[in-house]
Amino acid sequence: MSLRSIRARLAYRLDVDNEVLERSRLARVGNRLIQLALIMRLVEPVLLLVATLILMSASALAQQAGGDIFGQNDQTVGNSFRQIIRWGRNLLFLIGVAGVGWGAANIMLEKPYMKQMIGGGASMGFGGIAALVYSFSQGRAVDLDTDLGN
Numbered sequence: 001m002s003l004r005s006i007r008a009r010l011a012y013r014l015d016v017d018n019e020v021l022e023r024s025r026l027a028r029v030g031n032r033l034i035q036l037a038l039i040m041r042l043v044e045p046v047l048l049l050v051a052t053l054i055l056m057s058a059s060a061l062a063q064q065a066g067g068d069i070f071g072q073n074d075q076t077v078g079n080s081f082r083q084i085i086r087w088g089r090n091l092l093f094l095i096g097v098a099g100v101g102w103g104a105a106n107i108m109l110e111k112p113y114m115k116q117m118i119g120g121g122a123s124m125g126f127g128g129i130a131a132l133v134y135s136f137s138q139g140r141a142v143d144l145d146t147d148l149g150n
Contacts, residue, residue: 091127092127093124093128095123099121103117104117
């Protein structure tokens with residue numbers, strides 16, 4: 001495909017009068033979108049070839065010496081999993097607080113509120129249980145204060 005044929009395709013105005021193109025912004029935008037689609041259609045085979053070459057060479061590049069994914073520390077995967085669990089339980093608890101706050105705001109606005117309150121309470125409860133399981137898995141005991149602060 002030559003440069004002349006590409007220019008001819010881009011200059012193609014789809015049987016729309018010049019008067020319509022001058023008056024209508026939507027017609028001009030549509031014309032530009034069609035031209036963009038034509039450009040994308042022309043570039044598509046090149047992009048396909050480049051993507052194929054990149055994906056085919058990815059396995060060869062992954063076999064280079066000294067390319068440790070996790071570094072020299074064998075605890076990296078375990079530590080990252082613990083951090084994900086920690087962030088997840090904190091996020092659950094905060095979502096629960098936001099849900100209860102949303103329910104309280106709906107009470108004041110006289111809107112339905114029970115779903116937000118139940119969902120927020122369940123989220124806070126599950127976040128609390130996850131925090132308890134996490135502390136047990138770390139070997140820490142959870143003290144229960146039977147004196148109620150006395």
